[in-house]
Amino acid sequence: MLSPFRRGSGRLTPQSSHQRTSDGTAVLLDVRETPEWNAGHAPEALHLPLSRLAAGGSLPAAVRGRPVITICRSGHRSRQAVRLLAARGVQATDVTGGMTAWARAGLPVIGPGGSNGVVA
Numbered sequence: 001m002l003s004p005f006r007r008g009s010g011r012l013t014p015q016s017s018h019q020r021t022s023d024g025t026a027v028l029l030d031v032r033e034t035p036e037w038n039a040g041h042a043p044e045a046l047h048l049p050l051s052r053l054a055a056g057g058s059l060p061a062a063v064r065g066r067p068v069i070t071i072c073r074s075g076h077r078s079r080q081a082v083r084l085l086a087a088r089g090v091q092a093t094d095v096t097g098g099m100t101a102w103a104r105a106g107l108p109v110i111g112p113g114g115s116n117g118v119v120a
Contacts, residue, residue: 010093011075011093011094011095011096012069012093012094012095012096013095013096013101013105014095014096014097014101014102014104014105014107015105015107017069017071017095017102018042018102018107020067020069021042021044021045021069022044025067026066026067026068026069027046027060027062027063027066027067027068027069028042028044028045028046028068028069028070028071029045029046029047029048029060029063029068029069029070029071029081030042030045030046030047030048030070030071030072030099031048031049031050031053031070031071031072031077031078031080031081032047032049032050032071032072032073032077032099032120033049033050033051034047034049035120036073036119036120037049038111038112039111039117039118039119039120040099040103040109040110040111040116040117040118040119040120041099041109041110041117042071042099042102042107042108042109042110043108043110045071046060046062046063048060048063050072050077050080050081050084053081053084053085054080054084059088059090063090067091067092067093068085068090068091068092068093069092069093069094069095070082070085070092070093070094070095071094071095071098071099071102072094072098072099073098073099073100073119073120074097074098074099074100075094075095075096075097075098075101076098078094078095078098079094081094082094099119100119102119103118103119
């Protein structure tokens, strides 16, 4: 089976993404803006808004040297993030359908203080 982590190609389902980030195979990077992140995000996700990534912002330490799965609300910004990460030499792919599909699949979404979150 080919790895989806091929410098910007391939996409993963929410379930496959959850599996890979839960078992430590990859890091989940949420590229939505801060108000969206605060409303609800995947428990294991790290946060780096696309606007900061596009401006050349540094990657979280946990991302360096590891495969990355990007996620946004619907999948558009996460695809942009994959291209930006690939240009930096990061193995990256994204979640088909974003957080909307993630929540629809019944995967966990947490909000402020660990409460149940919503996808904004």
